[in-house]
Amino acid sequence: MxxxxxxxxxxxxxxxxxxxxxxxxxxxxxxxxxxxxxxxxxxxxxxxxxxxxxxxxxxxxxxxxxxxTGKDVKVLALVTPDKEADAKEAGADYVGLNEYLDKIKGGWTDVDVIITMPSVMGKLGPLGRVLGPRGLMPNPKTGTVTMDVGKAVSDVKAGxxxxxxxxxxxxxxxxxxxxxxxxxxxxxxxxxxxxxxxxxxxxxxxxxxxxxxxxxxxxxxxxxxxxxx
Known part of the structure; x- marks a missing residue:
């Protein structure tokens, strides 16, 4: 010892x-x-x-x-164009969809929380082997899969x-x-x-x-x- x-x-x-x-x-x-x-x-x-x-x-x-939490939480909002303004206004650090899906496929996971919409979850399924082990896969039970993207981002930023x-x-x-x-x-x-x-x-x-x-x-x-x- x-x-x-x-x-x-x-x-x-x-x-x-x-x-x-x-x-x-x-x-x-x-x-x-x-x-x-x-x-x-x-x-x-x-x-x-x-x-x-x-x-x-x-x-x-x-x-x-x-x-x-005292931590500057980095949030990625994977959303359709009609929700991008809400996510940005709420303070999301990264906002978009296909370009970030491609980055994640390449191994990029430099975020703490990913928030997305029900309609996007189908595209995240194949990325489970990248996101799952890092605890980044969005889940409706934790409020990270929602139509109210702005509120979800605000809540995460608030602790x-x-x-x-x-x-x-x-x-x-x-x-x-x-x-x-x-x-x-x-x-x-x-x-x-x-x-x-x-x-x-x-x-x-x-x-x-x-x-x-x-x-x-x-x-x-x-x-x-x-x-x-």
Missing amino acids: AKLTKKQKEAHAKIEKDKLYSVEEASALVKEITKTKFDASVDLAVRLGVDPRKANQMVRGVVTLPHG KIDFKVDKTGIVHAAIGKASFSADKIAGNAKELLDTLLKLKPAAAKGVYMKSIYMSSTMSPSVQLDPKTV
Whole structure:
């Protein structure tokens, strides 16, 4: 095991062993122990009492973080000419159709979110092998396949994120930046956790939120008390 640096030891020392923190306490502590020279991302990892292999226990959804993500999200709007003005006005970074489909076929994926229309989805099907592994394939369930392209772009720019439980039963999500105030980090964390609670599958038995950890890029994780959510 690699030796911890002096800063890493100091960070670990500030986390009380076996203590379960409230959302507010964890948000303040993660800010305190983050010592990176760049603006680190703050992440939540929530282990759920579900079996993702069963369709009736899949947890997937979207949430608009009240204080945004702190990230400049690059949006590609793949739309027909009649929707281009709406997408541009809403702040899409790239707007068009065939020229961008050709770029994606060539391997270009320099965007964070792709928003499109139902009538265009047929053209995206063959690009699944490029977009799927990168999590870029639009999906009606996440609001990225819609006729209201302008609203979809605005929502993403304002801090709307989508999440999905992974095969181990954990939901990972970035909820802001270390430069945010502790109150803003806590506000975003609570919004995500409240949304997850509302999505509890009826088929999930026993404890739903088994464990919650908050961390920033390169920081140790802080365990939250699920009972305080």
